[in-house]
Amino acid sequence: MGEQVMGSVIEGVLFLFMIVLAIYIARLRSLFAAAMLFGIFSLLAAGMQTMMDAVDVAFTEAAVGAGISTVLFLGALGLTTSEETRPVHYRFTGLFVVTATGLLLAWGTLDMPAYGDPNAPIHQHVAPHYLDDSTAEIGIPNVVTSVLASYRGYDTFGETTVVLTAAVGAFLLLGGGALSARSGRDEDHEEADSSGDSAAGGEGSA
């Protein structure tokens, strides 16, 4: 029991930190600082996922979310700008839309099962089969691995296709020579173009 209370306290603190960080990211004008905070945010999300028993998701999030995403953001900031110049224009429209959407979603949670409820519908469908029979059928102790690579292998195949498509898209956008640039508007076009090539290489390896 005490262990569960401890867990709830840790989860609550992590959640609070994440919300504070997200608000800070929204308010910061320095994009470099925001990118670093985003890395911390991802790391906290990874901690949260560990608390929720999703260890595989946690280390993917730590490697991909906190690592590669931050690197991508820093690369993009190096090629564009690291300072957000203009103040917000449609702040109140945005706030209104967001609040309304949030309230609607919160209303929707009234029908949801409670957190950690073992009788929730999600736990009655295919999960028991995976947990009970995967030893006999696949033989890998980590159920997440056997579901990912075998039971739902087509999902992983689709994911790989998406990654390939994104990589091809990034290459075409950055590496495939300059579209005829709007003349007179970009003084540093040559410089941006040559560094764009190196960024395409970085994304390809990522």
Next chain:
Amino acid sequence: MDLLNHLSTHWNYLGCITLMMIGLYIAISRGNLVKKIMGVNIFQASVILLYVSMGKVKGGTAPILIDGRSDVIFSNPVPHVLMLTAIVVGVASTALGLALVVRIKEAYGTVEEDEIVALDRAEERRALATEGVESTDVQGGGGKA
């Protein structure tokens, strides 16, 4: 009291919704394109958290089977698998979005949304103006002839 009760049993959903809405706010009300992508990323991280939190079973542990023990409670592995896919797809779309931003910077010289819109408007006006000049020229020429 009812509300407090709901908050204590459904805090995971409400927390994720809060994060999600902060991300959405950044995406729709910030003019800087890199910042917008950060907002989309926060949104994505909170959706992942939402799904993972639904897979949690009270008193459960990570779904890695232990030999010769059947008394252990495991959390649901299915959302974990789906969210693994979502994280990788998310970083792919982030890379593509940032590549687009870099491309926009090369073409327009700025990544601020309102400046880009202003540049587009100015271009449209210029195009209209030259069109107008040409048509009046043609009309003037026709009048002389």
